[in-house]
Amino acid sequence: MKVAYLASRYPTVSHTFIMREVLQLRAAGLDLATMSVRRPTADDALGAQAQAEARTTRWLVPPRLGEFFFAQLWTVLTRPVLSVRTIFFAVLKSGLTLRRRFVWLCYFGEAVLLARWLVDEGFDHIHCHFGNSGSSTGMLAARLARIPFSMTIHGSELLEMPKHRLPEKVAQAAFVSCVSKYGRSQLMMACPTEDWNKLHIVRCGVPVKSDMTAKRDNALRHVLCVARLSPEKGHLLLLEALAILRAEGVDFHCTFVGDGPLRGQIERRLSDLRLAEWVTLTGSVEPARVDEMYQSSHVVVLASFSEGVPIVLMEAMARGLAVVATRVGGVSELVEDGASCGLVVPPGDAEALAQALRTVLEDKELAFRLASNGQKRVREEFNLENSASQLASLFRSTRRRFALESPMVKKQTSASA
Helix, strand or coil, X not given: CEEEEEECCCCHHHCHHHHHHHHHHHHCCCEEEEEEEXXXXXXXXXXXXXXXXXXXXXXXXXXXXXXXXXXXXXXXXXXXXXXXXXXXXXXXXXXXXHHHHHXXXXXXXXXXXXXXXXXXXXXXXXXXXXXXXXXXHHHHHHHHHCCCEEEEECCHHHHHHHHHCHHHHHHHCCEEEECCHHHHHHHHHHCCHHHHXXXXXXXXXXXXXXXXXXXXXXXXXXXXXXXXCXXXXXXXXXXXXXXXXXXXXXXXEEEEEEXXXXXXXXXXXXXXXXXXXXXXXXXXXXXXXXXHHHHCCCEEEECCCCCCCCHHHHHHHHCCCEEEEECCCCHHHHCCXXXXXXXXXXXXXXXXXXXXXXXXXHCHHHHHHHHHHHHHHHHHHCEHHHHHHHHHHHHHHHHHHHHHHCHHHHHHHHHHC
């Protein structure tokens, strides 16, 4: 089975968890090619594995002009009626502003090029990670190529559901992989009941090695936060919590790993709170370096205002680290209440966040117990091998169902009867 994996907003290679999933699906026997809306840059491909994947990842923007215009001509000549219907579906939805109609016209242009690739190379399926702009292109391309479309819904796209036209995408999809029960519930609220059977819980998994053990090092005082520096991740709130810890005389050092649009504001707030000696900003680093930081850390924290099920918390728990996070999105499905596998606090509450961090930093036995339980939790429900196997089964069942529903199969069945 040949599957195209399309990154939604950022190149596939910039998301370590997507790359892991790709490699695991290939190991499960799928012929899987990675594609991207935008051309990967050197900053997107961190580490040797990502760089190798980037070399084989095809991109739509910027297009090769000759290939782009030939694809438009190919679509008009080979599927004129379907092309018109698809462009009407894209741009004539009621309630769209003129600007959004233009944006969807651009998606259509990208989709034509992508559809030509899918047809020429015999792809059976296209799958998109995230339900935002890339899945818009992917959905239209699937219509033009006459192959099934599916997507994985994480969390951030749920904040702008009408903008991304998620109910329409669910209606068009063969299936939708939801990384959290929370995400599925939000789609159920927005979609008609006849589409609910398309919504499957497929966890984003992480590798869990049998020799990993929970960390028991009473000397460590290192707090680690691995997250894009963007508003929904709550870094500014975390700084407020760290300032509270500092005022209380708690000994710690915190490292922020990641980059993004909020970096300048974070640096200014860091200076205002006089925390420069206790907080380090590393920018983006390659996965191997993040692994080293996990090894030298005591607790991993996320102060998010919005999440799906955070990969960084899974990674930390798999490595035997205690975690502290805010109770948003699907976080409580991972750091499960009552399972004693981490501390979860209300979002937006710097005082509660500070006290949870203090508890983990000062009560080493509690931290070890949380880490041990968290590692067991990830091994049982958030294992990469199990998640990829579940996703591969969805791809294969979709292919069988699509084959039975195709006009040619129906015609042959009718004739034989």
